[in-house]
Amino acid sequence: MTKFRAKLTLILILLIGCSMLIVGLFMAKVLEDSHIQALEDNMERELKVILATGDWTRNGSDSELMSYYTEQAKRIKASTDSRLTYVRADGRVLGDSDQSPEQMDNHLTRPEIVTAAANGVGYTTRYSDTLKENMLYAAIPVKKGEQITGYIRLAMSLEQVDRSILHLWYFLISGLAILFVIAGIVSYRIAKGITRPIEKMTRVAKQITNMNYESRVPAYSNDEVGQLGQAINRMSESLQQQMARIQENERRLQGVMENMISGIMMIDREERIVLLNPAGEDILGFSAQELLGKKYNEAKQQYEFTKLIQECIETREPISDEMIFYYPAEMILEINLIPIAHEDEEWSGVLVVLHDTTAVRRLERMRSEFVANVSHELKTPIAAVKGFAETLLAGALNDKDTAVSFLQIIFDESERLNRLIGDILELSKIESKRIPMHFSPIYMPEFLEKTVSVLRKEAEKKHIELSLYVDEDIYIEADEDRLRQILINLLSNGINYTQDGGKVKVRVEPLEMNGDGDYERLRIIVSDTGIGIPKKDLPRIFERFYRVDKARSRSSGGTGLGLSIVKHLVELHKGTIRVDSEVGVGTKFTIELPVIH
Incomplete structure (x- = not known):
């Protein structure tokens, strides 16, 4: 009851x-x-x-x-x-x-x-x-x-x-007791008839409150109680449809918010942060749990960013700006602030959109630097060719020895110019991933022996010991030509930057043995005892046209693109490359590649 x-x-x-x-x-x-x-x-x-x-x-x-x-x-x-x-x-x-x-x-x-x-x-x-x-x-x-x-x-x-009087009271009490029993039974039946439909409606209403919109009131008569039950059923059906639409919209909005690469932050009319998507958490360096509910000026954000939000709140006008953030990492952000207003033009807050343009700006800077470097690198051999050609035309052809010397210089600079243009085209194709990769099984001992033999004469000229360390049963699936290009570039650098009588070594080691005793990755180490690379230059060693010692690089005939090409080719093999070096001791390049693609 x-x-x-x-x-x-x-x-x-x-x-x-x-x-x-x-x-x-x-x-x-x-x-x-x-x-x-x-x-x-x-x-x-x-x-x-x-x-x-x-x-x-x-x-x-x-x-x-x-x-x-x-x-x-x-x-x-x-x-x-x-x-x-x-x-x-x-x-x-x-x-x-x-x-x-x-x-x-x-x-x-x-x-x-x-x-x-x-x-x-x-x-x-x-x-x-x-x-x-x-x-x-x-x-x-x-x-x-x-x-x-x-x-x-x-x-x-x-x-x-x-x-x-006492007899009368006895009679009254007995009569009341009997009457109470009869009244209780009759009252219970009457109350039950009235309350049973109401109880069922109450249970349905509670289930609707708990978001069970499929619950319905059983059909009753067409009296007021029955009409109330029908009204509750219609309300439940309407709520079910509306909640289905709301939930679908919420799922879509949540999917958009969670997968956006731009950070989204919403500030309400009380200047409190009420929304922050995962991208916004990564950009700002704070979790939504730390920021939600706080005022924007209490969220430990960069001063310029806080001032920009304040300006938007005061002017209630859209603002777009670009700003450098230093936490959690240095990045360039494009910030868009849009005031939010309802149809009745009542101001309700600010929507902040944060877009990380660091990569775009870096690419723009790299493109600009690349154009400048290419122009500079092309200008040097062209100027040499032009200068010596002009000298020959001015009468140096009459002196046979001088003419031969000048022509040799013109030839060398032309060769250098050809290599530079070839490397630029090669790097361009590699970066745009337009080169096809042909993976095939490679027997590493034989492959490395052929590769090293290409450079052995060059090493012998400088009395450099060129050694190879690899087990007999080592195989890898890779593009043979591109893998050879990687190793030749690294070995050439080792020979060029190692003093006479030094050593250049190639070592191959299996990694990540599985339960069957087979290895899943392969490590290739190319090391030398050359002049080494200063620590301040190590982070930029794989950049295009970056040279540690520009005079020494040019004298060795390098274009400044070799290590950049190596890095991109290693990444096309789904591998990694790193460098360790100490000035006066030597340099070690470590490549790790998957055995099977």
Whole structure:
């Protein structure tokens, strides 16, 4: 039984019970009053009969009168079974059927005596301290002419009245108990009939509150309760459709927000951060949990960024700017701030869009540097060719030795120019991933022996020891031509930058052995005992046209693109390359490649 049904049942029972109780109290009061009224009438008649048949005006001493009137009172009580008392006009009790008059108080102030003196008859009901029970008293005056000489008082026990009232109460209580049971059953049935549909509607409403929009109220009659159930069902259907649309929109919006590469931050009208997507967390260096709910000027952000938000809030105009951020990493951000307003033009906050343009700006800078470097690198051999050609045209052709020397220089610079253009085209194709990769199994000992043999004569010219360390059963799946290009570039650098009598080594090691004892990756180490690379230059060693020692590089015939080409070719093989070097000790290039593609 629900609380509502219990309350309704209790209210019905209380209404019926209170009605019966009030009726019972009224009946008990009416019965008591009518019974007492009948006793009072009887007692008045008896008193008048006693007054008329007795001598109540005798003279004598108090003791004689007390003896006489006491005897009279006792004789009358034997006939009427009622207590009779004779009181003199001054209140002195001269006779009583139940107690000695000498022991009784003055009765002049008793209510029944006072009323009898005033009205001719007096009644009162009170507890008798003498008899220890409720008594009904009636008194009439005794007159001699117009003068009152005394009072006759008759007292009757109310025990019979009390017994009648008690019997009535027993009847009422029994009737009420039976009525309460009947009323409880009837009330429960009535309450159940009223509350059962309401209970089911309440359960459905709670399920709707808990987002169970498929819950429905069973069909009832077409009365008000049935119409309420139909209205709840229609509301549930409408909510189900609306929530489905809302959830679909939320999923789409969440998918967009989570996968956007731009950071999104929303600030409400109270200047608190209420939205931050994952890209925004990465850009700002703080999690959404740390920032949500905080004011934008309390979020420990860069001062210029905070000022830009403040300006947008104050002007409520769109702002676009570019700014350098230094935390959590140095980056260039394009910042767009858009004020948010509803259809009624009420301002509700600011939308901040953060786009990391660091890579774009770096590419622009690299493109600019590349154009400048290419122009510079092309200008040097072209200037040499032009200068020596002009010298020859000016008359140096007449001097055969000089002419041959100048022509050799022109040839060398042309070769250098050809290599430079070839490397630039090669790097361009590699970076744009336009070169096809042909992967095939390669037996490393044989492959490395052929590769090293290409450079052995060049090493012997400088008395450099060129050594190879590789196990017999080492294989790898790779593009043979491109892998050879990688190793030749690294070995050529090692030979060029190693002093006479130095060493250049190639070592191959298997990595990441699996459960079957097969290796999954291969490490190739090319090391030399050359001049080494300063630590400050190591981070930029793979950049295009970057040279540690420009004069030394040019004298060696390098173009400054070899290591950049190596890095891109290694990445096309899904591998990694790193360099370790110490000035005066040597350099070590470490390449790690997957065995199978």
